[in-house]
Amino acid sequence: SAVISQKPSRDICQRGTSLTIQCQVDSQVTMMFWYRQQPGQSLTLIATANQGSEATYESGFVIDKFPISRPNLTFSTLTVSNMSPEDSSIYLCSVAGGSGTEAFFGQGTRLTVV
Amino acid sequence: AQSVAQPEDQVNVAEGNPLTVKCTYSVSGNPYLFWYVQYPNRGLQFLLKYITGDNLVKGSYGFEAEFNKSQTSFHLKKPSALVSDSALYFCAVRNNNNDMRFGAGTRLTVKP
Numbered sequence: 210s211a212v213i214s215q216k217p218s219r220d221i222c223q224r225g226t227s228l229t230i231q232c233q234v235d236s237q238v239t240m241m242f243w244y245r246q247q248p249g250q251s252l253t254l255i256a257t258a259n260q261g262s263e264a265t266y267e268s269g270f271v272i273d274k275f276p277i278s279r280p281n282l283t284f285s286t287l288t289v290s291n292m293s294p295e296d297s298s299i300y301l302c303s304v305a306g307g308s309g310t311e312a313f314f315g316q317g318t319r320l321t322v323v
Numbered sequence: 324a325q326s327v328a329q330p331e332d333q334v335n336v337a338e339g340n341p342l343t344v345k346c347t348y349s350v351s352g353n354p355y356l357f358w359y360v361q362y363p364n365r366g367l368q369f370l371l372k373y374i375t376g377d378n379l380v381k382g383s384y385g386f387e388a389e390f391n392k393s394q395t396s397f398h399l400k401k402p403s404a405l406v407s408d409s410a411l412y413f414c415a416v417r418n419n420n421n422d423m424r425f426g427a428g429t430r431l432t433v434k435p
Contacts, residue, residue: 240421240422242422242423250427250428251413251425251426251427251428252367252413252423252425254422254423254424257420257422265420301366301367303423305417305421305422305423307421309355309372309374309417311357311369311372312357312369312415312417312422312423313369314359314366314367315366316365316366317365317366319364
């Protein structure tokens with residue numbers, strides 16, 4: 210298993226500003242994923258962040274809005290840029306091992322944009 | 324692409340009764356299926372998975388799930404529900420790119 214720490218756990222931000230969310234894992238992992246969970250809804254994959262390459266974004270998500278860094282095998286950041294109230298969600302970091310293994314999740318960052 | 328569906332938004336059961344949370348899947352090739360639980364203001368916790376082998380998979384907190392290939396289902400079950408089982412449950416499938424794809428979620432409420 211993996212222990213994932215996310216910071217901050219929650220934040221209230223003004224519209225038009227940016228917030229960077231940090232994800233720290235207690236072991237080296239190849240694959241890291243960022244998800245968004247809007248209120249009362251399921252998890253939607255934003256992007257896959259692999260060390261040594263640019264993040265791969267899912268349809269509907271773009272790098273300018275959600276820039277991601279992956280400087281090493283234990284750390285990643287997701288920035289939510291130029292925020293609007295529609296960005297109010299829980300953002301979750303996840304790591305996974307090889308095919309057939311379960312994914313592990315951080316506690317999430319609850320973002321409220323006012 | 325792989326996907327899962329949870330046909331019920333809400334499941335209500337009385338404490339002590341058996342519970343079932345439904346999930347169906349659509350995959351090409353062998354399915355890697357998972358169940359997660361989310362308690363209020365908490366992250367997702369892994370419950371169990373099916374990779375291969377026995378169709379009945381046992382997991383955490385007394386939960387189990389039955390893989391049924393002919394019905395493409397992976398329903399979550401528990402013989403006797405507890406009030407503390409009340410939470411949001413997600414079925415998920417491991418995609419070919421190794422990310423997880425989640426169902427819409429089912430809110431389970433267990434009443435005393």
